[in-house]
Amino acid sequence: MSADPHLSGLTGALIHDEVVPARASWLHTVAAGQTLRIVDLEGNQAVDFMIYAAADDAERYSAQDTVSAQGNLFLRSGSVLLSNEGNPMMTITGTSVEYHDTIGGACSCESNTLRYGHHTKSQHACVENFLEANLAQGRGKRDIVSNINFFMNVPVEADGALGIIDGISAPGLLVDLRAEMDVIVAVSNCPQINNPCNAFNPTPVRMIVAA
Amino acid sequence: MSQTLANPLAARDHARAMGGTQVDTMPIIPPVASDLPEDVSADDLLWEETIAPGGYATRRLSRGARLRLIDLKGDACASLMLFNAEMPTERLNVADTVKIQWNAYLEAGKLLLSDMGRVLMSILEDDSETHDTFCGTSNEAINTRKYGEGRNSGAFPNGRDRLLLGAAKHGLGRRDVHPCINLFKGTRIEADGTITPLIGPFDAGRSVTLRAEMDVIVVIANCPHVLDPREAWSVSPLRVSAWRGAVTPTQDPIRNATPEGLRAFQNVEDYYRR
Numbered sequence: 001m002s003a004d005p006h007l008s009g010l011t012g013a014l015i016h017d018e019v020v021p022a023r024a025s026w027l028h029t030v031a032a033g034q035t036l037r038i039v040d041l042e043g044n045q046a047v048d049f050m051i052y053a054a055a056d057d058a059e060r061y062s063a064q065d066t067v068s069a070q071g072n073l074f075l076r077s078g079s080v081l082l083s084n085e086g087n088p089m090m091t092i093t094g095t096s097v098e099y100h101d102t103i104g105g106a107c108s109c110e111s112n113t114l115r116y117g118h119h120t121k122s123q124h125a126c127v128e129n130f131l132e133a134n135l136a137q138g139r140g141k142r143d144i145v146s147n148i149n150f151f152m153n154v155p156v157e158a159d160g161a162l163g164i165i166d167g168i169s170a171p172g173l174l175v176d177l178r179a180e181m182d183v184i185v186a187v188s189n190c191p192q193i194n195n196p197c198n199a200f201n202p203t204p205v206r207m208i209v210a211a
Numbered sequence: 212m213s214q215t216l217a218n219p220l221a222a223r224d225h226a227r228a229m230g231g232t233q234v235d236t237m238p239i240i241p242p243v244a245s246d247l248p249e250d251v252s253a254d255d256l257l258w259e260e261t262i263a264p265g266g267y268a269t270r271r272l273s274r275g276a277r278l279r280l281i282d283l284k285g286d287a288c289a290s291l292m293l294f295n296a297e298m299p300t301e302r303l304n305v306a307d308t309v310k311i312q313w314n315a316y317l318e319a320g321k322l323l324l325s326d327m328g329r330v331l332m333s334i335l336e337d338d339s340e341t342h343d344t345f346c347g348t349s350n351e352a353i354n355t356r357k358y359g360e361g362r363n364s365g366a367f368p369n370g371r372d373r374l375l376l377g378a379a380k381h382g383l384g385r386r387d388v389h390p391c392i393n394l395f396k397g398t399r400i401e402a403d404g405t406i407t408p409l410i411g412p413f414d415a416g417r418s419v420t421l422r423a424e425m426d427v428i429v430v431i432a433n434c435p436h437v438l439d440p441r442e443a444w445s446v447s448p449l450r451v452s453a454w455r456g457a458v459t460p461t462q463d464p465i466r467n468a469t470p471e472g473l474r475a476f477q478n479v480e481d482y483y484r485r
Contacts, residue, residue: 058384058386059385062347063347064305064345064347064348064391067346068406071405071438072403073400073406074403074404084350084385085350085351086350086353099404106306108326110326110327110328110329111304113478114324114474114475114478117474141300142300142387146305156404158402159314159316161314162313
C-alpha cells in the first residue's frame, strides 16, 4: 500500500499520474466510470478545466446548464457537470474545498488588457493553454466556452459585485471527478500573476486517473 | 382546394392571395415604426420585427446601429447571442462580461464583451433591469422533462435549438452556440450561491436599447426562461427594432465610464484602424 496521502481513498487501479508544471496545459481522456483526481499541491492554484465528449466534441461542458440545473452558482461535492445538450459529463464525487467557481471564465491575453492594462498582453494566459491543447485534436477557438475554475473563489455580492478573491484552497486539497461518459479533459494550470487566484504565484498541480 | 392541389396556376393564385396578410408576429418589410425616438429619421429604420413566442430572429447590424427590444406583454425572454460579423469566432463572452466589469447584473451603461477584449454592444437604455447572465437557455432535454416535448417542430421549442437555427442562418453550427444572456427575465444570486429567478410576468412594454460597437450578428430566441417555475410553457411576443446610428465618439460617457471599459473601446477602435 502506498503511503502517498494524495492517493488516499482511490480504490481502483492507477491509470495515469502526472504533475502538470506551473503555467502549463494538459489534455487527457477519461473513460466513463474512471475517476480524475486533481491535487492542489502547493495551495491556491486555479485549475481551469474544460470537458468535451470523446464521441462528439461539439458536445462540451456548459457552465450555464450546470448552474441552472442545480440552482446554485458554486460547484460542490455532488455537483453534476452537464453538457450543452443537457447530458451528465462528470460528477464531483468529493472535494476538500468548500466550493469551486464556474462563472469567472478563463484569463486571456485580450481580457488581461482590459483588466490590468496593455502591458500584460504578452503574458501567458489560460486561453493560450486551452487553444494549444485543443488545437492538437482539431478543436479551436469556437470550442472554448465558459469553463470551471477548480480551487478558485468568485463570490457574488448582493448588488451583483463579483471578483476573483483569495483562494479557499490550501496545499494538498483536492477534487475528485467521476466521468459519466467518455470525456476529453483540457486543463490550463492557470498562469495568471495579476490577481489573487494563484496567490500571485502559479504552482504545479497533480492529475491522477484511477479506474 | 382540389383545384389548388391539382393545378399549378390555381396553386399560384392561392399562394398570391395570401400576400399582404398581417399577423401579430412577423417582420415588417420595408420597416415602419410609429414610435422611433424623436431624433431618429424614419429613413434610418433598419429592422422591425415581432418575434413570436417560441420564435427566433437574427440579423447583421453595423457598428453604431441601435437595437431596441420591447417586451410587448410583459412575459418575453430574449436569449441573446452576439458574434463579430466579419470574424464570428469572436463572440460574446459572458464570463468576461461579468468579470471585467466586476459585476454580474446588466443595466444601462453595461458592456457586452467579446472573448477578444472588445465591446460588441453596450446597453444605452434599460427600464427593466431584470436580466440574467448566468442561466443560459433551455434545451430539448429540459423542455421534454418540463413540458412533455421541446422540438423545433413541436409546440414548446427550446432556446438552444432556436439559437442553433439562428446561428445556422449565418453558416454557424453547434460549436458556435455559446453561453447567452437573457434580457427581461432575471436572476439574483444569494450569498450561498443560490440562483433566484425573477420571472414575472412584468409590466407590458418594458424595453432595452443596445448600441452595436462593432459589426455584429445578433441571434435572439424568445423561449421561456430555463428556470421559469410555471408548469405551463409561457412566453409572450418580443418586438425588435433597429436603426442606424453614429459610431461611438471618444467623448461618449459609456465609453469613458470605467478604465476596463475604456480599454475595451480602445481595442475596438484599434481593430477598425485599417
